[in-house]
Amino acid sequence: MNILKIFNVSEDRIQKIFASANVAKKRDDCCYHPITEIAKGRFLANLFFEPSTRTRLSFDVAMKSLGGEVITVGKQNSSVQKGESLNDTLMTVAQYADAIVLRTSENINPDNFENIPIPIINAGDGDGEHPTQALIDLYTIRNYFKEHFSILFLGDLKYGRTIHSLIQLLSRYDCKIYHRCPDNRKLPIGLRGLSEDAESNWATRIFPDVDVVYCTREQTERVADMTSGYRVPGYRTFYGLYDKQPNILKEDAIVMHPFPRGGEIPKHWDQDHRAKYFEQAKNGVYVRIGILMDVLEIECPV
Numbered sequence: 175m176n177i178l179k180i181f182n183v184s185e186d187r188i189q190k191i192f193a194s195a196n197v198a199k200k201r202d203d204c205c206y207h208p209i210t211e212i213a214k215g216r217f218l219a220n221l222f223f224e225p226s227t228r229t230r231l232s233f234d235v236a237m238k239s240l241g242g243e244v245i246t247v248g249k250q251n252s253s254v255q256k257g258e259s260l261n262d263t264l265m266t267v268a269q270y271a272d273a274i275v276l277r278t279s280e281n282i283n284p285d286n287f288e289n290i291p292i293p294i295i296n297a298g299d300g301d302g303e304h305p306t307q308a309l310i311d312l313y314t315i316r317n318y319f320k321e322h323f324s325i326l327f328l329g330d331l332k333y334g335r336t337i338h339s340l341i342q343l344l345s346r347y348d349c350k351i352y353h354r355c356p357d358n359r360k361l362p363i364g365l366r367g368l369s370e371d372a373e374s375n376w377a378t379r380i381f382p383d384v385d386v387v388y389c390t391r392e393q394t395e396r397v398a399d400m401t402s403g404y405r406v407p408g409y410r411t412f413y414g415l416y417d418k419q420p421n422i423l424k425e426d427a428i429v430m431h432p433f434p435r436g437g438e439i440p441k442h443w444d445q446d447h448r449a450k451y452f453e454q455a456k457n458g459v460y461v462r463i464g465i466l467m468d469v470l471e472i473e474c475p476v
């Protein structure tokens with residue numbers, strides 16, 4: 175089964191994915207190896223038509239951790255460069271692999287993939303969604319807050335695809351969602367109403383009490399002409415932790431970021447016990463192990 179939009183990932187599936195992720199994490203923590211060969215002979219195709227560090231490498235590690243193989247192609251070295259359609263590319267790759275991980279710079283329409291006979295996992299489509307990142311983010315939050323938590327999204331909510339998926343996912347649960355963004359980087363219309371504007375005094379009003387602070391960089395690559403004044407002046411100061419003092423944030427709060435970061439979280443936060451963005455990246459492997467087991471229909475052995 176595909177994972178293209180977070181809306182279509184049921185609660186039962188999420189529980190199963192997280193259960194498999196927990197087994198993978200336990201294996202890492204205590205040299206316990208129940209799942210190392212269960213994808214032997216299976217192939218994952220990583221199709222990345224836009225740059226990636228975390229998503230590509232963590233899917234790679236996840237598949238290899240299960241004993242499977244990974245084949246990879248990018249835009250520059252594929253026949254997309256010669257004008258081949260995405261559908262023809264996917265149908266061709268489906269002859270070689272058991273599942274596809276797909277990142278595109280354009281937004282995808284799931285209806286266009288109905289003829290593809292193997293599961294497709296959306297690894298980030300344009301300014302659309304990033305559903306597997308949302309699952310990683312929820313998994314990371316749940317390690318600290320099981321329920322009744324509050325979260326503040328900061329930054330470029332218009333183009334931040336990780337937030338588009340995560341805000342929809344969180345709206346299913348008992349949590350209070352705030353946001354703060356520049357006027358020209360508001361959430362897409364369909365997602366407004368899922369969160370409350372923290373307003374310009376967020377740093378004194380919401381920041382000291384919130385459980386989760388979720389920052390994003392300015393997604394400059396989504397704007398064709400960044401010289402036209404569309405860039406946000408003072409982004410890292412007004413929509414990041416650049417000048418925010420760690421002692422204002424609650425001791426048991428957590429700071430998250432899907433990365434890559436710009437200057438919105440300065441390096442000195444990395445030593446703070448509440449900074450969880452590298453833990454998020456590590457959880458990427460565990461959760462993507464769970465996702466691969468789900469789409470490849472591999473039962474968890476414990």
Ligand code: CP
Pocket residue numbers: 225226227228229230298304307432433434
């Ligand atoms: N979080 C994320 O999608 O990072 P990459 O672009 O490096 O994959």
